[in-house]
Amino acid sequence: MARVAIVTGGTRGIGEAISIALKAEGAIVAANYAGNDERAKEFSERTGIAVFKWDVADPAAVDAGVAAVEAALGPIDIVVNNAGITRDGTMLKQTYEEWKAVIDTNLGGCFNMAKATFKGMKERGWGRFVNIGSINGQAGQYGQVNYAAAKSGIHGFTKALAQEGARFGVTVNAIAPGYIDTDMVAAVPADVLAKIVAKIPVGRLGNAHEIARGVTFLCSEDGGFVTGSTLSINGGQHMY
Secondary structure, X not given: OOOEEEEXXXXXXXXXXXXXXXXXXXXXXXXXXXXXXXXXXXXHHHHOOEEEEOOOOXXXXXXXXXXXXXXXXXXXXXXXXXXOOOOOEOXXXXXXXXXXXXXXXXXXXXXXXXXXHHHHHHHHOOEEEEEEOOHHHHHOOOOEHHHHHHHHHHHHHHHHHHHHHHHHOEEEEEEEEOOEOOHHHHOOOHHHHHHHHHOOOOOOOEXXXXXXXXXXXXXOHHHOOOOOOEEEEOOOOOOO
């Protein structure tokens, strides 16, 4: 029987690549999105992957969204917590609202999704969580105290939940991407981006499909002995 997977933020960038890769591996995929209906429709028509709209920062919306996926596709076996936002600014300029928005989405979203799906995985004796962290959660980044804190929190969340799920066949891992060639990175000014690439030992940005391949392994049967781990895919920029 095919596994059912939810990929949050699954219709664009890294999330899109993950959704497509999991489908190619035989999973039944639900791609979650929060805002861009037109982009989600185009993605679904192009890939044949079902899309579901909810805000991962809203626990009630997550519960309703997961229930809708299960009603349409079946019990959830795989959750990829990829949804994330940025609200950059130095400490003196960053507002409380910007802090809270990033923490609630990037870190709180992981909790909300796990809260809605962990029990079912545990009862069925099989499950996979992959949480998308960041090189900036490992090394820090100027002007990103909110984002770095949230992504760093994901790595601790992963290790703790892994201990709860291990004896029930539920693995919990994280991937910490470096700088990947996505719309978010493309928005960085060219001179700044050139300086970033100069610090990457392999000499280039990563590709979204390279992150997706890491996810598919961790979600596979062959990944069952890996739990509580963070896989850094960053071209050697931060050797953690």
